[in-house]
Amino acid sequence: MSKQKTPAYGGQAVMEGVMFAGKHTYVTAIRRKDDTLDYFEVKKKHRPILGYLKKIPLIRGFVAIIEASGNGVKHLNFSTERYDVAPEDDEKMLEENKPSKLSLILGTAAIGVLSFLFGKFLFTLLPALAAEAFRPIPIFSGHVGQNMIEGFLKLVLLLSYLYFISMTPLIKRVFQYHGAEHKVINAYENKFPLTVENVQAQSRLHYRCGSSFILFTVIIGVFIYLLVPSEPLWLRLVSRLALIPLVLGVSYEVLQATNKLRNIPVLRYLGYPGLWLQLLTTKEPKDDQVEVAIASFNEMLRRDGEYEKEAAETSAKVV
Secondary structure (H helix, E strand, C coil): CCCCCCCCCEEEEECCEEEEECCCEEEEEEECCCCCEEEEEEECCCCHHHHHHCCCCCHHHHHHHHHHHHHHHHHHHHHHHHHCCCHHHHHHHHHHCCCCHHHHHHHHHHHHHHCHHHHHHHHHHHHHHHHHHHCCCHHHHCHHHHHHHHHHHHHHHHHHHHHHHCCCHHHHHHHHHHHHHHHHHHHHHCCCCCCHHHHHCCCCCCCCCHHHHHHHHHHHHHHHHCCCCCCCHHHHHHHHHHCHHHHHHHHHHHHHHHHHCCCCCCHHHHHHHHHHHHHHHCCCCCHHHHHHHHHHHHHHHHHHHHHHHHHHHHHHHHC
């Protein structure tokens, strides 16, 4: 008898909460100012064309990122809106359902560099421009040298950015919820009951994390950029932008590969650089934050189960 495979769930930290992606739905749980929990759901829509594209290597990574970014904004906006809403204003807020621009900006800023839509071009072009300043230095004047210094500058920019934003109270709390998200997934995958004690005992790092993906884009980009000219400067910048989908696609495949190899001795170390970066993008959560993450995950599982039951009943009636 074959061993049943544990589903590979993922998630995202939001303002004062966590979103988890299930088989049929996305569910977010947040803790509001009055200490109550509030939930938000977006059912997954069946889009045949996207389903087809997600099966094609290299292309599927770019498609998944775009889809996740678009969906993530909805949950970020919900968390920033609902956290500040008084219980007596719930009905009014639901009727208006108009997200403010300020809350949307704050929500996406909480994720920062993890948001592809709001940072990729900046982190791609600035290092390429800065690398030109090192061209007079003999060791960095050639094609290989320019690519090495560009990759190094990109890494420094990424680490510096993450370090400084993690020092702010707002982002620190988001990163704590990020850690809570990972702990819940690790507890589930290790088949532990989802209690606060069990979840807190888990690692706040995970191989499938988007932080690892971002670091892989830096590393993979160095090798891909070796295949295209680094001068003149205008061609270099254009090629960097044009190659973003390819870099993202290859990095996604590498991320998936390291996750599959994580239980194999020696090969598991391939994913360590991404785990090290998560030391910046996750923080140890408090018990009440873990409670929110557990509630979100359990609600996602419950709703997933209901949809599967409904589908099975509908199928039985048709037969």
